[in-house]
Amino acid sequence: MESNMPIGLNPQTTQELTKGxxxxxxxxxxxxxxxxxxxxxxxGKAFFELHVKFEELYTDLQIKIxxxxxxxxxxxxxxxxxxxxxLAATDVHAVKDISNGEEAMKHCVxxxxxxxxxxxxxxxxxxQSGDEGTNALMSDYIREQEKTVWMYRAYLG
Numbered sequence: 001m002e003s004n005m006p007i008g009l010n011p012q013t014t015q016e017l018t019k020g021x022x023x024x025x026x027x028x029x030x031x032x033x034x035x036x037x038x039x040x041x042x043x044g045k046a047f048f049e050l051h052v053k054f055e056e057l058y059t060d061l062q063i064k065i066x067x068x069x070x071x072x073x074x075x076x077x078x079x080x081x082x083x084x085x086x087l088a089a090t091d092v093h094a095v096k097d098i099s100n101g102e103e104a105m106k107h108c109v110x111x112x113x114x115x116x117x118x119x120x121x122x123x124x125x126x127x128q129s130g131d132e133g134t135n136a137l138m139s140d141y142i143r144e145q146e147k148t149v150w151m152y153r154a155y156l157g
Contacts, residue, residue: 007074013129018077020122021134025068025079026089027118031111032061034095038104046101057108064141071134091118105152112149116142 039054069079080086087094091114098104119138126134 014075026086027092029086030090030092041099043099050101
């Protein structure tokens with residue numbers, strides 16, 4: 001098998017993968033910023049519980065943001081790094097001034113739905129192209145986020 005990539009992947013396919021990963025990076029960045037706002041602005045009887053939960057979530061998102069950006073670099077791409085670019089590429093709605101815990105959790109479930117669709121598409125493309133690195137990353141994210149969505153939906157009743 002011949003390839004122009006030092007890691008043995010087809011350059012055309014890696015362009016598709018880096019585009020999809022940059023779109024995922026945008027979704028993660030906007031979701032991260034939303035969750036920071038939830039953490040800061042949450043009010044009500046579930047304050048202590050949700051304040052901690054949102055901190056856990058944005059800390060996890062921060063790790064994923066870095067992992068996705070580094071995967072883009074590994075594939076020879078360039079990660080987007082401006083909010084202008086993120087807002088143009090994301091399917092996660094940027095929200096502000098959310099202080100109600102139930103409303104914030106609904107936004108989280110909606111954002112996870114966007115992430116899961118994007119990650120499933122990347123999982124399929126990476127599998128077809130033999131990109132085990134991206135494939136493993138997406139598989140891990142999907143497994144973890146499916147469980148998180150189940151838990152958040154259980155919380156919402």
